[in-house]
Amino acid sequence: MILRCTLWIVVLFTTLAVDSHAAPPSKLALQGGRIIPVCGPEIPKGTVLIEDGTITAIGETVKIPYDATVIDVSEKVLFPGMISPHASQGLDRPNENLPVTPYLDVYDAIDPSSLFFEDALRDGVLAVHVIQGNNCVLGGLSRLVRPIGRTPDEMTIRPSLALKLSASPKSGSDRMQQMAAFRETFLELAFYLENLAEKRYEEELAKEKKEIDVGPEEARKRGAPLIRKEDLDDRHRNLVQLTEGQLDAWIYCDAATDVGPAINLAKEHGFLDRSIFVLGTEAYRAVQELKKADRPVVLPPDLVHRERDPITGELSETFIPEVIHEAGLLFALQPNPDSSLAERYLNYQAARCVRHGIPRQKALESITLNPARMLGMEDRLGSLEVGKAGYVVVLSGDPLDFNTWVEKAYVDGILAYDRTKDVRLKELLDLEEKSAEKEKQKEQENVESATQEEKQKESPAETKTDEKTGKEGEQDSEEGQKNEEEERDDK
Amino acid sequence: MIGIRGRQIHSFHHGNRQAFWLITSLLGLLLTMPPLARADVPEKLAFRVGKVVTMDDEDRVLNNAIVLVCGGKIEKIGTIKDLPIPDGYTLIDRPDHWLVPGLVEAHDHAVGSSSDLHDYVYLTNPGLRTTSALVPESENLKRARAGGVTTALMLPGSGNNLSGFGTLTKLAGDTVDKMLIRAPGCVKIAQAGNPERYxxxxxxxxxYYNLRQTLQKALAYHQKWERYEAGETAEKPEFDLFWDDFRAVFRRDIIALVxxxxxxxxxxxxxxxxKKLHMRIVLGHATFEAYKTAPLVIEQQDIYTCNGPRQIHFDQHQRKIMGNAARWWQGGVRKLGINTDAPVVPQEELPFQAAMACHYGWHPYPALRGITRIAAETLMLEDRVGSIVVGRDADLGLWTGDPIDPRSACELTVINGQIVYDAAKKREF
Structure with missing residues (x-):
């Protein structure tokens, strides 16, 4: 409740900051922490200055304005807000039902009250790319949001970012049907645009009170440049934006066999250079094709692909990021927020990469800078550097250490999370405190007993009597118990 | 709330309904003829009661007071000392009773038979009106009157995103025309829940995409007509019955009940x-954790919240029981009323719903105001019903005590100055 309240207050604050003069502290200095900027070398002890939501200075010595709010983060680690590159969570439920829906927008389904966003803050994920439709043909528009705000509008970092396409068959469908659905969609688009071009040409002639003077083919040619944005209906507008360059394509490939058709589709309609490939566990096998296409990939939450040899029965495991990294592809890691396993943490995913020999820098980039690049947000997100937005997590330790907690999270320079006020972590924190107290008590007891022992050494006579009486007492009680048991047996 | 899976394909015109219309309109004609119209002559009534809860702008409560009713309207209000009862008035002398405004229901589906609610055909069904399904003097209406309810918004169902247009009625009158206050009285929208099963x-x-598309088409139609009417274009738009009812919605003459x-x-x-389509909306139900939207609701200023019938919410995350109305109130929402969603909760139990809201933490006076004055404002009928004010409709309930107290009984119900329920003659329950 308190967390919720603080969240709402924070969130309320945010909106006020947008609309009115009651702005949050516009200058914020996070002072004395170890800074991992990701874009450059670490700063063992430094300061990050955020003014009006943007990082304005960073370094060992930063001149802090007299009116800045100074937060002491010594002993802590400053890390860029992590980015979840591909999430179908945070929606009331994703549309995985209607197959061809280029007109849909996750905007209509984003639920700001969803626990998913609260968890994102807790886990240090400060930007979430909400995108649906792995189980569609064309799943609609995605949106990049921050996990604070009362409405999708307030949460939005970037709207209408990409269209989702799925090269893998929708459940109940097969690969031929899936590709046929794409052909039909794009053929219908071409047909629609031809008709529209003809109509526009006629309209323009009608303004000059002229009758149509050329054949249909020529009319289409002349009419095509006359098509305005407002002439397009919802269904076709987004498709035109996809083919003409205003929208990116995020293409889901569940299996390796889907990668080829996906690349061809993107090539054919001119959006390969704006395509990101979202891979299922088995899809890494198409690494050579992906390498040739040289496009970024989003890896599945399950980073290990397991398969059994059909003849020998031998189990082999492949660590997917290793293969992708060796191929030199830009990749981003996905968490699995629905999992109760450690895969739910992006920093854990990155730590696993290090375990498998991927350089630490590359692993860190795959949860910060790389997704920012894929989302076209590298000028604002993904690292701690001057000019970028103030998306900062204050960690208790190294981001790849399993024992690390998110202490605080700043979104656009706004304090959005504070672990000491997280009631959902209260039990755990209490436990920590209690065990710490116990340890202290134990230590004290040890110290006391040690001093007692010392005292006892000084006066040996007293201890002897103590020991005697103690032992005697124990013997008494043991005997008593024995007697009772015997009595019971008798009865 | 109500969503009855009825006929999948519904034809608009049934033979029997046409016959019904013929008969009702004939009846209507007969009844408006002078010799038979005697029953319509409003009575002159004088109430001498222990307490009058006026629900007027000043929230006046008069003790030991008199209310005079004449010509179907409230004629005078005063204390026993100051206001003498003139000759020719039937005196209703109940010195220990309360006189309150007739209760107002802003969310009623008990329009006729349940299969007439027209659910599950298309996701948006403009062009349908509950007026076509209204059955005067039905058992539902009689029971409602016995619970002191005098005005209701009769809604189509909630099985689709836009199920048509509702009707504002008095709960008395033997023809549809006599019952009618305003038709269409609202457009009915259902955003989630039942329609998700479509x-x-x-x-x-x-x-939401589909609903927005429908409303934008309707708005485009309205704007086309507006431009024509303002003389901005000489081109007269084509009349379209399908979209025409929406003009009142976008003029904000009628509400959108959501x-x-x-x-x-x-x-x-x-x-x-x-916010974006500038409709005057009423939040119907507004249950579960909806109360958390209070800051957004207040920002828009003219949104009315009509809470219920579910009065509690168990918050799974916080593991707490929440009273819905109490939480809305706590969030600063003052345009707050209560509904029954009749026949989900029987219409006569409207005050009981308000009592439940109080049981879960709301307050009795705002709760009573929530089913009278606020409900009238919700329906844009505050100039006629929902309060005891001189010149307004004489829609009254005579109660043995506070209607919010479940021990109180409604003894007499008056609609348009006529006694339509009298427990002394036949007590319903």
Whole structure:
């Protein structure tokens, strides 16, 4: 409740900051922490200055304005807000039902009250790319949001970012049907645009009170440049934006066999250079094709692909990021927020990469800078550097250490999370405190007993009597118990 | 709330309904003829009661007071000392009773037979009106009157995103015309819940898109006519029955009653319908954790919240029981009323719903105001009903005590100055 309240207050604050003069502290200095900027070398002890939501200075010595709010983060680690590159969570439920829906927008389904966003803050994920439709043909528009705000509008970092396409068959469908659905969609688009071009040409002639003077083919040619944005209906507008360059394509490939058709589709309609490939566990096998296409990939939450040899029965495991990294592809890691396993943490995913020999820098980039690049947000997100937005997590330790907690999270320079006020972590924190107290008590007891022992050494006579009486007492009680048991047996 | 899976394909015109219309209109004609119209002559009534809760602008409560009713309207209000009862008035002398405004229901589906609610045909069904399904003097209406309810908004169902237009009625009159206050009285929208079961299950993502498309088409039609009427264009738009009722919605002459629950849905209602399409919306139900949208609701200023019938919410995350109305109130929402969603909760139990809201933490006076004055404002009828004010409709309930107290009984109900229920003659329950 308190967390919720603080969240709402924070969130309320945010909106006020947008609309009115009651702005949050516009200058914020996070002072004395170890800074991992990701874009450059670490700063063992430094300061990050955020003014009006943007990082304005960073370094060992930063001149802090007299009116800045100074937060002491010594002993802590400053890390860029992590980015979840591909999430179908945070929606009331994703549309995985209607197959061809280029007109849909996750905007209509984003639920700001969803626990998913609260968890994102807790886990240090400060930007979430909400995108649906792995189980569609064309799943609609995605949106990049921050996990604070009362409405999708307030949460939005970037709207209408990409269209989702799925090269893998929708459940109940097969690969031929899936590709046929794409052909039909794009053929219908071409047909629609031809008709529209003809109509526009006629309209323009009608303004000059002229009758149509050329054949249909020529009319289409002349009419095509006359098509305005407002002439397009919802269904076709987004498709035109996809083919003409205003929208990116995020293409889901569940299996390796889907990668080829996906690349061809993107090539054919001119959006390969704006395509990101979202891979299922088995899809890494198409690494050579992906390498040739040289496009970024989003890896599945399950980073290990397991398969059994059909003849020998031998189990082999492949660590997917290793293969992708060796191929030199830009990749981003996905968490699995629905999992109760450690895969739910992006920093854990990155730590696993290090375990498998991927350089630490590359692993860190795959949860910060790389997704920012894929989302076209590298000028604002993904690292701690001057000019970028103030998306900062204050960690208790190294981001790849399993024992690390998110202490605080700043979104656009706004304090959005504070672990000491997280009631959902209260039990755990209490436990920590209690065990710490116990340890202290134990230590004290040890110290006391040690001093007692010392005292006892000084006066040996007293201890002897103590020991005697103690032992005697124990013997008494043991005997008593024995007697009772015997009595019971008798009865 | 109500969503009855009835006929999948519904024909608009039934033979028997046409016959019904013929008969009712004939009856209507007969009844308006002078010799038979005696029953319509409003009585002159004088109430001498222990307490009059006026629900007027000053929240006046008069003790030991007199209310005179004449010509179907409230004629005079005063204390026993100051206001003498003139000759020719039937005196109703109940010195220990309360006189309160007739209760107002802003969410009623007990319009006729349940299969007439027209659910599950298309996701948006403009062009339908509950006026076509209204059955005068039905058992539902009689029972409502016995509970002191005098005005209701009769709604189509909530099985689709836009199920048509509702009707504002008095709960008395033997013909539809006599009952009618305003038709259409609202457009009915349902944003989630029941309509999600349409087809093989559609997501809110598609439903909101579809609803927005429908409303934008309606708005485009309205704007076309507005331009023509303002003389901006000489080209007269084509009349379209399908879209024409929406003109009143976009002129804000009638409300949009929205079946909406949960945070995300109420947030969308506020954002899409009130903020972006400038409709005058009423949040119907507004249950579960919807109360968390209170800051968004208040921002829009003219949104009314009509809470219920579910009065409690168990918050799974916080593991707490929440009173819905109490939480809305706590969030600063003052345009707050209560509904029954009749026949989900029987119409006569409207005050009991308000009592339940109080049981879960709301306050009795705002609760009573929530089913009288606020409900009238919700329906844009505050100039006629929902308060005991000179010149307004004489719609009254005579109660043995506070209607919010479940021990109180309604003894007498008056609609348009006529006694339509008298417990002394036949007590309903």
């Amino acid at each position: 087809w093989y299950g559609v997501s809110r993502c598609f439903m 079946h909406t629950q949960w945070y995300q849905v109420v947030m969308s209602s506020v954002d899409m319908l009130a």
